[in-house]
Amino acid sequence: MADLTEDELLAEVLPLLAGPRRDRLGPGDDAAILESAGAIVATTDTMVRGRDWRDDWSSPEDVAAKVLIANLADVAAMGAVPTSILCTLVLDPQTPVDWVLRFARGLGEQCRRYAVSVAGGDLSSAPAGVAMVTIAAFGELPGDPVLRSGARPGHVLAVTGPLGRSGVGLALLEGASAGGPVGGELPAAGVAHHLRPSSPLGQGPIAAAAGASAMLDVSDGLSRDAARLARASGVVLRIDGSALAPDLNWAETYLPRDLARACVLNGGEEHSLLATFPNAASVPAYWRVLGRVETVPDGANPQVFLDERPLAEAGWDHFHPAR
Ligand SMILES: Nc1ncnc2c1ncn2[C@@H]1O[C@H](COP(=O)(O)OP(=O)(O)O)[C@@H](O)[C@H]1O
Ligand SMILES: Cc1ncc(C[n+]2csc(CCOP(=O)(O)OP(=O)(O)O)c2C)c(N)n1
Ligand SMILES: [Mg+2]
Structure with missing residues (x-):
């Protein structure tokens, strides 16, 4: 990654994340603009190399699919339908560009599968050896939310x-x-x-x-x-x-x-x-x-x-x- 500027890397990454679902404003400005008819369900989940995945076990595509599902499952568990995500990568500059592009291609593929848009994200650098990926996911509630607190005796x-x-x-x-x-x-x-x-x-x-x-x-x-x-x-x-x-x-x-x-x-x-x-x-x-x-x-x-x-x-x- 050390050979590319942040903007050059983004120019390669963003097309890989494009999906069919359109937000009011997607990546490219200071912030995205999402549309929602009602309440928005929001969650975030992070994966850290060495703690949540190992490069000798997981491909970049695996890491993308896994961090996405961890987030979308939390949205679903509220009774909601996931609609969009933000994705943040915090990476050692020595990370191969190929890893980042494979992660982005894998994430784009999975997001299209689940009809979820990538509304934006962030790129930042980290000390040697460190890699962290964070997704924040948003969803819409078709009806009432389901909390953890509603179980009653007899259920x-x-x-x-x-x-x-x-x-x-x-x-x-x-x-x-x-x-x-x-x-x-x-x-x-x-x-x-x-x-x-x-x-x-x-x-x-x-x-x-x-x-x-x-x-x-x-x-x-x-x-x-x-x-x-x-x-x-x-x-x-x-x-x-x-x-x-x-x-x-x-x-x-x-x-x-x-x-x-x-x-x-x-x-x-x-x-x-x-x-x-x-x-x-x-x-x-x-x-x-x-x-x-x-x-x-x-x-x-x-x-x-x-x-x-x-x-x-x-x-x-x-x-x-x-x-
Ligand atoms: N750093 C934080 N700041 C604010 N809220 C947090 C933080 N970390 C966790 N939470 C909240 O605590 C709750 C439990 O978090 P977590 O165990 O990660 O949930 P889950 O297992 O469903 O992902 C969630 O509602 C989450 O939003
Ligand atoms: C290298 C490695 N060691 C251990 C694990 C096991 N592991 C990591 S996180 C986790 C639990 C879920 O993670 P968390 O971030 O707590 O998800 P959340 O509950 O917030 O959805 C488990 C079982 C792993 N995936 N990879
Ligand atoms: Mg969590």
Whole structure:
């Protein structure tokens, strides 16, 4: 990148990000101008090289697809439809121009797929070795938003999308890197969702329309994200262990049983949607009932149970990644 000025780089990057959806004003001025008929949902998520991706695991296109989905899943989890994003790259000037162009080409492709516009962004430099990508995403609400706080005793807990796939991929990649028992040729299907997660984005507004009472996307692991929902709503969530069988069976084709179970319960970056609904009849198609919402007993705290036992909150925490 050191051979190009910022403007020269932008002149190469911007055409790669062009999409069919037009904002009132896109990239090129001091700020973009977005149109919205009603309330705007806004979120942001960052990925940092070495913390959220490794260049020996992830291509620039993978990084673009992953940071985009992390953002769009948060928009969907409010019950909203993503419409546009801002994208910020903070890069060591020694980063190859090819990395940036591949990132931009990949991001443009994914944004066109999801009918999301790139309204603008920022470029900045970083100390040697540092690379950070940040997206801010915006969306429109077709109806009422779904917060984390609306689950009530008697409601039904459900998920759309699998659990544990990204965790399995990460475990396989880490195992191979460490030269551990999981080595050699990695199964492509086992690592695919870690490198390029998908998210059932369209199900966010569908759940909202079906009357979902609370919702979030599983980004830090079922145990941690379910606990967040339980605390925000002031309820107990009881997960039926047998409902997790499909995920466990899949994970066990790649990993020993204990590790497979940990991936399903605690694996992050999955971006499936977890929600509560007023009753079983309101759970939409393509959602799987996981359990139920119960009252917090006197003197106890909101928490999550797996069958009869408390589920330890063991998902991802940026400041305590080993936990
Ligand atoms: N630096 C910050 N400044 C303001 N709000 C923040 C900051 N970091 C996180 N938040 C807010 O805290 C909440 C939880 O953040 P986070 O754990 O990143 O959510 P998620 O897992 O859905 O991405 C969000 O509402 C987010 O906007
Ligand atoms: C090199 C590397 N190590 C570890 C991980 C695992 N990891 C990084 S972030 C994360 C959780 C999700 O990230 P976060 O930024 O908290 O997303 P949010 O909850 O804000 O959507 C996980 C499981 C990874 N992706 N790459
Ligand atoms: Mg976040």
